[in-house]
Amino acid sequence: MTEAYIYDAVRTPRGKGRKDGSLHEVTASYLSATVLNALKDRNGLEGHAVEDVIWGNATQVMEQGGCLARTAVLQSNLAESIPGLSINRFCASGMEAVNLAANQVKGGAGNAYIAGGVEMMSRVPMGSDGASIAVDPSLAMEHHFVPQGISADIIATEYGFTRDDADALAVRSQTLAAKSWEEGRFDKSVVPVTDINGLPVLTKDEYFRPGTDMQSLGGLKAAFKDQGEVMPGFDKVALMKYPHLERINHVHTAGNSSGIVDGSAGVLIGNKEFGEQFGLKPRARIRANAKIGLDPTIMLTGPVPVTEKIMRESGLSTKDMDLFEVNEAFASVVLRFQQAFDVDPELVNVNGGSIALGHPLGATGAIIIGTLLDELERQDKEIGMATLCVASGMGAATIIERV
Numbered sequence: 001m002t003e004a005y006i007y008d009a010v011r012t013p014r015g016k017g018r019k020d021g022s023l024h025e026v027t028a029s030y031l032s033a034t035v036l037n038a039l040k041d042r043n044g045l046e047g048h049a050v051e052d053v054i055w056g057n058a059t060q061v062m063e064q065g066g067c068l069a070r071t072a073v074l075q076s077n078l079a080e081s082i083p084g085l086s087i088n089r090f091c092a093s094g095m096e097a098v099n100l101a102a103n104q105v106k107g108g109a110g111n112a113y114i115a116g117g118v119e120m121m122s123r124v125p126m127g128s129d130g131a132s133i134a135v136d137p138s139l140a141m142e143h144h145f146v147p148q149g150i151s152a153d154i155i156a157t158e159y160g161f162t163r164d165d166a167d168a169l170a171v172r173s174q175t176l177a178a179k180s181w182e183e184g185r186f187d188k189s190v191v192p193v194t195d196i197n198g199l200p201v202l203t204k205d206e207y208f209r210p211g212t213d214m215q216s217l218g219g220l221k222a223a224f225k226d227q228g229e230v231m232p233g234f235d236k237v238a239l240m241k242y243p244h245l246e247r248i249n250h251v252h253t254a255g256n257s258s259g260i261v262d263g264s265a266g267v268l269i270g271n272k273e274f275g276e277q278f279g280l281k282p283r284a285r286i287r288a289n290a291k292i293g294l295d296p297t298i299m300l301t302g303p304v305p306v307t308e309k310i311m312r313e314s315g316l317s318t319k320d321m322d323l324f325e326v327n328e329a330f331a332s333v334v335l336r337f338q339q340a341f342d343v344d345p346e347l348v349n350v351n352g353g354s355i356a357l358g359h360p361l362g363a364t365g366a367i368i369i370g371t372l373l374d375e376l377e378r379q380d381k382e383i384g385m386a387t388l389c390v391a392s393g394m395g396a397a398t399i400i401e402r403v
Contacts, residue, residue: 004102005282006400007112007275008268009370010038010191013202014358017121017260022202024122026193026262028057028064032072032118035266038191039114040077043268044278050270051110053084054101056093056117057362058391060086061129064120072118088362091329092291092388092396093117094265095365099289099398101269111277112270117362121260126361133296133392144241144297146234148391149224149252151299152330154238156251158298159336163251166331167217170256170355172345173328177352178210185351185378189370207259207358220253241297256331261358265366284373287383287399288314294393300333302395303387304340310385310397318343321399322381325368327388328353337387350375364388369398376402 012031015023023031032055039045055069069084089096094117101113132139139145146154156166180186181204192203228235228248235248275282290310294302303326311317318324318341326337326348334353338345351371354364368386376384387397 001106002108002271004105004269004271004286005275005403006267006284006286006373007270007280007282008039008043009373010035010189011265011363011367011370012193012263013190014205014207014261014263014360015202016207017262017358019122021122021262022206023193023262026201028068028118028120028124029071029075031120031193031262031264032068033076034191034193035116035264036072036076036078036114039266039268043280048079048081050082050112050114052113053082054087054097054113054115055084056087056089056097056365057119058088058090058093059119059124059126059129060088062124064124089394089396090391091327091361092365092390092394093362094367095369095386095388095396095398096291098267098269098366098369102286102289105269105271112268112274114266114268116264116266116366118264119360119362120262121360122262144237146238146297147224147227148299149257150228150234150238150248151297152252152257152332153224153228153248153250154242154298155300155332155336157245157249158242159339161251161332161335165335166251166256167214169331169334170217171212171214173349173352173356174209174212176350177208177356180351181205185374188374205357207261208352208356212255217253217255220255222250223253223257225250238297252330252332256355258329258354259358261360263358263360263363263367265363265370267366267369282403283377284400284402287401289398291394291396294395296393299391299393300329300389301336302389303333303337306395306397307341307385307387310399314399316399321383321385323350323372323375323384324348325372325386327359327364327368328355329359329389331355333389365396369400373400
């Protein structure tokens, strides 16, 4: 089978997902086009250089609706002969775009693809698509639907993680993110967002909070306690599925959960012939990818079974991995991953994660693949895995290996 190589990976800075965030006036298609143009210019792509643009986003309504991928192509400087495909696997949309593109290349369906995603959470609020799993009572009741924050607290309760455990992971994320920006670790891949006049709109992630400590996090209110215990009382729904738990311990706050932000990211994937055509050297190959479904109530444990699956199918083990990127949707997701595989925490999210930098849903999967690649190169390591939990009970993973 043909190898699928990563030739480049870029992302925008992440802006606060509020009306006062720096990217609030930027549309999803414009931000996506910024990434597409960067990949085109950095790699000298001309004409029908790639077979397709596969683009993920989680809330596909309003300006993020339609075929956003095609809209972004038309707004970019790519040739109009390049089509676009929009996909949605919630938080793993950007990763799934990369995996789909890689599998197309491996199968011989074109020499190259651009894959990634976008989410403008300040402009298109999460949940504004009215997904039936959350709003259709017959479906929600049958599957014991609860919001993701409750699911994160179920994980903490089920696997014994305390508020201090969650806050400590959040402090580490903030500390490492600040250190990474100070040391220029993101410089290779972050492309500035500019306005139509070429003036800078945002050049650096703006969500993270340097100096965050246990004391400041300890003063925050449990974010999902009222939702679980008072109205609408989702704890009772969860305990119907998990009756062995006495109660749900609400340990997650705004400080140890992922941030709501705007952002976009893209990865250039191609075969050997593509690299030769454009004089490009591959940076890594996509060794394996996998996805899986699981219980939609606890919902966010996907990184564990999907890691088991990808290791089994690839003939590798977690001991073979030099680094891990595990999306910090909530602190308990990462804590459970580390617990399940007895992974050294020093190998996980070494530049901070979504708790510090934010989680632009449709883009994060592509972001963490790019971050993993940059860090493997920086440390001169060989192989690593990126993985995410996914809403409604799924998991996704990608293993990359430097070449």
